[in-house]
Amino acid sequence: MAKIISDPHQTHINQTLIDPTPADLLTTHPYMTLGSSGLMLENVSLKRVADNVGTPCWVIGGGVIKERLHRLKAAMYTVGLNVHFHYAVKANDHYAILSLIKNEGYGADIVSFGELSRTQKAGIPAQKVVFSGIGKTTVDIEQALGLGIGQINVESAEELAIISAIATRMGKIAPIALRINPDIDAQTHSKITTGLSHNKFGIPFVDAIALYAHAARLPGINLLGFATHIGSQILTMDPYRAAYVRMASLVRAAREQGLSVRVVDCGGGLGIAYNTLPEAQPEDLAKVIHTTLGTLDVQIALEPGRWVVGPAGVLLSRVILRKEQGMAVPFLIIDSAMNDLLRPSLYEAWHGILPLSAKAFQQPLEKTHVVGPVCESSDCFAQNRLLPRLQRQDYLAILDTGAYGSVMSSTYNSRPLAAHVLIENSCWKIIRERQTIEDLWRGELSPLH
Numbered sequence: 001m002a003k004i005i006s007d008p009h010q011t012h013i014n015q016t017l018i019d020p021t022p023a024d025l026l027t028t029h030p031y032m033t034l035g036s037s038g039l040m041l042e043n044v045s046l047k048r049v050a051d052n053v054g055t056p057c058w059v060i061g062g063g064v065i066k067e068r069l070h071r072l073k074a075a076m077y078t079v080g081l082n083v084h085f086h087y088a089v090k091a092n093d094h095y096a097i098l099s100l101i102k103n104e105g106y107g108a109d110i111v112s113f114g115e116l117s118r119t120q121k122a123g124i125p126a127q128k129v130v131f132s133g134i135g136k137t138t139v140d141i142e143q144a145l146g147l148g149i150g151q152i153n154v155e156s157a158e159e160l161a162i163i164s165a166i167a168t169r170m171g172k173i174a175p176i177a178l179r180i181n182p183d184i185d186a187q188t189h190s191k192i193t194t195g196l197s198h199n200k201f202g203i204p205f206v207d208a209i210a211l212y213a214h215a216a217r218l219p220g221i222n223l224l225g226f227a228t229h230i231g232s233q234i235l236t237m238d239p240y241r242a243a244y245v246r247m248a249s250l251v252r253a254a255r256e257q258g259l260s261v262r263v264v265d266c267g268g269g270l271g272i273a274y275n276t277l278p279e280a281q282p283e284d285l286a287k288v289i290h291t292t293l294g295t296l297d298v299q300i301a302l303e304p305g306r307w308v309v310g311p312a313g314v315l316l317s318r319v320i321l322r323k324e325q326g327m328a329v330p331f332l333i334i335d336s337a338m339n340d341l342l343r344p345s346l347y348e349a350w351h352g353i354l355p356l357s358a359k360a361f362q363q364p365l366e367k368t369h370v371v372g373p374v375c376e377s378s379d380c381f382a383q384n385r386l387l388p389r390l391q392r393q394d395y396l397a398i399l400d401t402g403a404y405g406s407v408m409s410s411t412y413n414s415r416p417l418a419a420h421v422l423i424e425n426s427c428w429k430i431i432r433e434r435q436t437i438e439d440l441w442r443g444e445l446s447p448l449h
């Protein structure tokens with residue numbers, strides 16, 4: 001077993017600590033198994049999928065998602081918490097996945113009218129949808145109120161005034177919570193922390209009570225309570241505890257002023273085991289919520305995204321060629337790139353990589369840089385990664401890409417969006433066709449033609 005890395009900041013691409021070996025990764029990724037037909041996810045041979053669908057190809061395990069949805073629910077119910085769950089749609093917004101999530105009784109957390117529309121297509125009742133985000137447009141707010149949205153998380157005093165005005169004009173009552181920035185360091189990567197006072201998200205903690213009292217007097221507003229979301233890929237409970245202690249103090253302070261508080265929305269952010277660091281445990285989060293907010297008689301809400309879908313997905317790729325560098329570390333150039341999976345370029349994110357064939361697992365390990373073909377130096381999936389020696393045409397899987405994977409894809413370098421496959425009951429189905437070349441210029445017009 002490779003050395004356990006104890007600093008969450010080290011879970012990024014350029015880490016100097018020892019990477020887990022493929023064998024380590026199989027141990028820390030229990031959903032992936034190695035059979036005679038190679039790497040499997042939910043009893044499906046990933047090589048078979050790649051042979052049939054081609055690469056790059058996203059594969060997501062519906063069984064894994066369901067199991068994790070159940071575990072999260074069970075963790076909260078076990079400590080006696082009645083929680084409203086709103087899956088954060090931005091982690092993976094495919095409507096087949098949203099339907100699966102709806103069938104488990106989850107609502108949704110959305111950040112745009114497009115995401116709201118996807119939840120409606122998947123049949124999630126608008127009453128179970130929470131609208132977050134710092135820049136909701138007039139049309140966003142009108143559409144949400146028109147559909148009867150369950151809750152709008154308000155991120156500024158300015159937005160509060162806008163929502164009150166729109167609701168009043170429409171003759172509607174907007175159900176809102178104030179999203180508070182508790183000024184807590186989530187101890188995660190700087191690009192995915194949201195709960196520090198210099199981040200753009202939420203209402204400053206010090207302004208919370210005055211604005212809450214103001215909101216209670218505004219027309220067109222049904223004031224539900226408070227919300228917070230301190231960041232993403234959080235692996236320890238301390239930041240959550242600190243944030244929820246602050247939220248509990250707000251609930252008490254508001255009630256002392258005679259204001260009603262019915263809801264505390266605890267956000268998302270539970271981290272997963274990309275590397276050898278163990279993932280965050282929902283049972284631990286349940287205890288933290290129970291001890292900090294459990295006696296306040298409020299409706300608790302959660303907005304998990306990454307934790308639910310991240311470990312369920314892989315990105316299948318194929319080696320285009322192996323570029324030797326003399327004595328230096330060779331480049332493995334693969335057919336997936338930063339336009340497919342942006343996280344390594346955007347956040348220096350570390351993703352496990354495994355070959356698909358059982359034979360490839362037997363090859364001697366060597367250090368390799370794994371890169372995509374896009375014309376950017378940041379188009380790099382792994383540096384100095386210990387991998388079995390792979391050759392042209394070999395397949396590999398990039399692990400833990402179910403969250404913030406396909407949703408961030410672009411067609412940069414005119415690369416069509418990859419196909420998407422869902423596994424259910426040990427069968428796989430295409431849920432999004434690979435884009436065609438003609439799709440690339442659909443909607444483009446040229447006055448010269």
Ligand SMILES: *Cc1c(COP(=O)(O)O)cnc(C)c1O
Binds near residue numbers: 233270305403
């Ligand atoms: C992104 C986001 C989430 C989900 O975060 P995860 O880290 O994927 O769990 C929840 N709530 C809000 C407001 C968000 O912006």
